[in-house]
Amino acid sequence: MAELMKTYTERQTQIIDKSIKIIADKGIQQLTIKNLSKSLGVSEPAIYRHFKSKIDILLAILDNFSKIPDELHSEEKNQGKSINILENIFLSHIGYFSKNSAQAAVIFSEEIFQNDTRLSEKVYSIMEKNETRILKIIKNGQSKKEIREDITAEHIATIVIGSLRFLVTKWRLSNLSFNLEEKGRTVWNSIEKMIIGRKQ
Amino acid sequence: MAELMKTYTERQTQIIDKSIKIIADKGIQQLTIKNLSKSLGVSEPAIYRHFKSKIDILLAILDNFSKIPDELHSEEKNQGKSINILENIFLSHIGYFSKNSAQAAVIFSEEIFQNDTRLSEKVYSIMEKNETRILKIIKNGQSKKEIREDITAEHIATIVIGSLRFLVTKWRLSNLSFNLEEKGRTVWNSIEKMIIGRKQ
Amino acid sequence: MAELMKTYTERQTQIIDKSIKIIADKGIQQLTIKNLSKSLGVSEPAIYRHFKSKIDILLAILDNFSKIPDELHSEEKNQGKSINILENIFLSHIGYFSKNSAQAAVIFSEEIFQNDTRLSEKVYSIMEKNETRILKIIKNGQSKKEIREDITAEHIATIVIGSLRFLVTKWRLSNLSFNLEEKGRTVWNSIEKMIIGRKQ
Amino acid sequence: MAELMKTYTERQTQIIDKSIKIIADKGIQQLTIKNLSKSLGVSEPAIYRHFKSKIDILLAILDNFSKIPDELHSEEKNQGKSINILENIFLSHIGYFSKNSAQAAVIFSEEIFQNDTRLSEKVYSIMEKNETRILKIIKNGQSKKEIREDITAEHIATIVIGSLRFLVTKWRLSNLSFNLEEKGRTVWNSIEKMIIGRKQ
DNA sequence: TATGAATGAGGTTTCATTCAT
DNA sequence: CATGAATGAAACCTCATTCAT
Numbered sequence: 124m125a126e127l128m129k130t131y132t133e134r135q136t137q138i139i140d141k142s143i144k145i146i147a148d149k150g151i152q153q154l155t156i157k158n159l160s161k162s163l164g165v166s167e168p169a170i171y172r173h174f175k176s177k178i179d180i181l182l183a184i185l186d187n188f189s190k191i192p193d194e195l196h197s198e199e200k201n202q203g204k205s206i207n208i209l210e211n212i213f214l215s216h217i218g219y220f221s222k223n224s225a226q227a228a229v230i231f232s233e234e235i236f237q238n239d240t241r242l243s244e245k246v247y248s249i250m251e252k253n254e255t256r257i258l259k260i261i262k263n264g265q266s267k268k269e270i271r272e273d274i275t276a277e278h279i280a281t282i283v284i285g286s287l288r289f290l291v292t293k294w295r296l297s298n299l300s301f302n303l304e305e306k307g308r309t310v311w312n313s314i315e316k317m318i319i320g321r322k323q
Numbered sequence: 324m325a326e327l328m329k330t331y332t333e334r335q336t337q338i339i340d341k342s343i344k345i346i347a348d349k350g351i352q353q354l355t356i357k358n359l360s361k362s363l364g365v366s367e368p369a370i371y372r373h374f375k376s377k378i379d380i381l382l383a384i385l386d387n388f389s390k391i392p393d394e395l396h397s398e399e400k401n402q403g404k405s406i407n408i409l410e411n412i413f414l415s416h417i418g419y420f421s422k423n424s425a426q427a428a429v430i431f432s433e434e435i436f437q438n439d440t441r442l443s444e445k446v447y448s449i450m451e452k453n454e455t456r457i458l459k460i461i462k463n464g465q466s467k468k469e470i471r472e473d474i475t476a477e478h479i480a481t482i483v484i485g486s487l488r489f490l491v492t493k494w495r496l497s498n499l500s501f502n503l504e505e506k507g508r509t510v511w512n513s514i515e516k517m518i519i520g521r522k523q
Numbered sequence: 524m525a526e527l528m529k530t531y532t533e534r535q536t537q538i539i540d541k542s543i544k545i546i547a548d549k550g551i552q553q554l555t556i557k558n559l560s561k562s563l564g565v566s567e568p569a570i571y572r573h574f575k576s577k578i579d580i581l582l583a584i585l586d587n588f589s590k591i592p593d594e595l596h597s598e599e600k601n602q603g604k605s606i607n608i609l610e611n612i613f614l615s616h617i618g619y620f621s622k623n624s625a626q627a628a629v630i631f632s633e634e635i636f637q638n639d640t641r642l643s644e645k646v647y648s649i650m651e652k653n654e655t656r657i658l659k660i661i662k663n664g665q666s667k668k669e670i671r672e673d674i675t676a677e678h679i680a681t682i683v684i685g686s687l688r689f690l691v692t693k694w695r696l697s698n699l700s701f702n703l704e705e706k707g708r709t710v711w712n713s714i715e716k717m718i719i720g721r722k723q
Numbered sequence: 724m725a726e727l728m729k730t731y732t733e734r735q736t737q738i739i740d741k742s743i744k745i746i747a748d749k750g751i752q753q754l755t756i757k758n759l760s761k762s763l764g765v766s767e768p769a770i771y772r773h774f775k776s777k778i779d780i781l782l783a784i785l786d787n788f789s790k791i792p793d794e795l796h797s798e799e800k801n802q803g804k805s806i807n808i809l810e811n812i813f814l815s816h817i818g819y820f821s822k823n824s825a826q827a828a829v830i831f832s833e834e835i836f837q838n839d840t841r842l843s844e845k846v847y848s849i850m851e852k853n854e855t856r857i858l859k860i861i862k863n864g865q866s867k868k869e870i871r872e873d874i875t876a877e878h879i880a881t882i883v884i885g886s887l888r889f890l891v892t893k894w895r896l897s898n899l900s901f902n903l904e905e906k907g908r909t910v911w912n913s914i915e916k917m918i919i920g921r922k923q
Numbered sequence: 924t925a926t927g928a929a930t931g932a933g934g935t936t937t938c939a940t941t942c943a944t
Numbered sequence: 945c946a947t948g949a950a951t952g953a954a955a956c957c958t959c960a961t962t963c964a965t
């Protein structure tokens with residue numbers, strides 16, 4: 124079950140970054156080998172020196188994304204009350220997407236990856252990983268009465284994650300026309316009010 | 324502001340339905356004129372007798388979807404407490420998607436429609452229309468103290484819609500492996516607990 | 524050698540006229556059965572009630588054109604000096620094209636008809652017929668010293684017809700931006716000066 | 724005003740030449756990417772490595788043509804009397820078409836290019852460029868009394884160019900059945916007789 | 924007479940990928 | 945390591961024409 128920690132060469136990282144930029148700017152449909160190579164200023168076959176196929180590039184993008192939670196949940200931040208840890212995760216994600224809107228385009232485009240088993244599994248596993256982590260924190264919070272117990276942890280997770288995703292989606296569809304971080308904070312405050320337990 | 328009520332011929336309806344089925348079964352990327360015509364047992368040009376272009380087929384699918392809320396919010400159902408109307412909307416949507424999983428694939432694939440202005444505008448307008456309606460009900464509920472007032476109506480709408488969307492997405496990604504309607508009901512109960520006002 | 528005088532039904536004439544209009548407005552490439560039927564407000568198969576094929580429509584257009592010289596060279600006009608008869612033909616053609624610019628588009632688009640033997644032969648025969656007639660008038664004029672004899676009748680014909688065609692072509696390419704009839708008259712005067720004989 | 728001198732790769736030149744050959748042999752309607760690639764013995768997409776679109780191929784053909792006058796009017800040939808320069812241009816064009824009959828098919832098919840703005844503008848500009856040059860020579864000749872002054876330079880140009888075009892067109896429509904250069908020379912002699920001034 | 928529906932053939936173009944150099 | 949050239953497969957779409965009704 125231990126996941127292999129992939130590392131990428133400098134060139135690979137460039138390709139990944141440029142791919143993400145293309146997706147952000149023009150949509151995932153415009154991520155073609157031709158466009159990618161043109162953006163990088165190299166020939167099309169050059170891409171294939173670094174990635175076996177286009178699918179592998181997409182996998183690398185997702186892989187790249189799957190590491191984010193690991194960074195966000197560093198030990199020092201996970202001290203303190205569960206509700207604060209949850210807040211931290213929520214706002215960290217918001218902050219991350221706010222700075223990397225392309226990532227949201229990729230990670231929330233699950234439908235696009237239906238074509239390929241490896242891709243759809245990867246997307247699913249990232250979602251699961253995240254949800255499991257959040258679920259654990261919520262349950263921990265409930266056991267300490269910091270989070271209300273009359274609602275199952277699973278439902279709270281659904282509400283928290285769903286709100287986060289919907290907020291980011293609206294932001295992207297509106298062409299990033301509002302301040303995501305600011306709005307994210309106020310939405311979180313509302314969520315907190317709803318899920319908080321008696322013992323604060 | 325009045326929207327034109329489009330009607331479709333029998334053959335057009337067949338094409339729309341088959342398209343939705345293809346999207347449901349194999350993903351939107353597999354909705355090609357070739358696949359579509361093969362599914363219908365006709366030649367490719369035959370499609371063009373009924374729709375001017377592929378984009379128009381997708382628009383028809385979205386148009387089809389945009390009518391759902393109208394059906395769901397029929398007068399008799401909109402009687403009663405706001406919270407019940409909201410519940411009705413939530414469960415109606417869940418029920419609809421549970422029976423038409425392909426529709427969810429289309430309506431939640433906003434990223435795919437970035438390419439075409441008409442498509443992206445249509446998706447956006449459907450989202451807006453829905454949100455506006457829900458917002459109005461929530462505000463009404465708040466004014467009658469049926470829904471809590473210490474959280475803005477906008478945030479409550481974000482949470483309700485976000486949860487709904489996320490639930491449906493998970494269901495689809497899991498290959499419809501759980502009972503969406505059942506889960507939807509329990510999630511709604513949780514949401515209701517969170518947003519309910521004093522005067523019940 | 525005697526040519527069959529074709530007659531057309533009212534509907535056929537409508538189709539021919541509309542075809543000419545389409546060619547005039549949008550170019551011969553836009554003359555498709557679809558466009559034609561749409562313009563006429565009928566279905567596509569309806570066209571085939573009246574013409575066996577698209578080629579036959581084009582033939583009818585050419586046929587239509589081939590009758591023009593007959594009208595223009597009516598007996599009463601052919602009295603008088605050869606140079607005047609020639610002038611009359613030149614200006615009549617100019618006048619006709621000036622009122623029916625689409626006809627020029629068809630009759631001067633010889634390249635387009637290469638595809639089909641019947642079409643290219645028809646175009647060629649129209650050209651020949653015209654040239655023969657003009658040639659005869661010139662020769663007649665030469666024998667009466669009304670037209671100079673130190674240049675072969677054939678060359679004079681080439682110059683007269685070539686100038687006429689080029690003038691009309693330029694007019695069409697310039698989007699009919701100058702007065703064809705006026706310009707035609709002055710060009711004719713110049714031609715006349717060049718080809719006139721001693722005995723005037 | 725300085726025109727960009729385009730250069731073409733070896734492969735591009737092959738494509739241009741083969742395109743011209745197809746037009747010459749079967750007409751411009753038969754110049755399809757499919758026919759072209761088949762003629763070249765490559766796949767259809769191969770063409771697109773070398774030209775962005777079919778329109779660009781046609782533009783290259785025209786571009787190719789637009790360079791001819793430049794070659795023909797080399798300095799050493801432009802010495803001497805205007806009437807001789809004019810003769811030189813006339814016969815050079817005749818000579819060129821006689822060796823490249825396909826070029827005539829392209830350059831005289833103005834109607835075909837109506838569809839595309841870039842194409843029609845290019846054709847028009849080639850025509851204009853040529854006419855302007857000829858006009859200048861004629862005016863020069865008139866000022867030196869080498870060319871008659873009682874007919875405007877513009878009309879002489881119309882007659883010269885018109886005769887040239889008509890001659891080439893007839894030659895093509897007759898399936899190159901006469902010797903164009905020979906006929907061209909005799910026609911030129913006739914034209915010369917008509918336009919020559921007193922001072923020879 | 925007219926039409927709705929359909930079709931075979933073919934159009935231009937794009938895609939991910941391969942291979943010789 | 946990189947590229948120029950090429951390709952099979954497939955995309956969307958148009959055309960002239962036919963046929964049952």
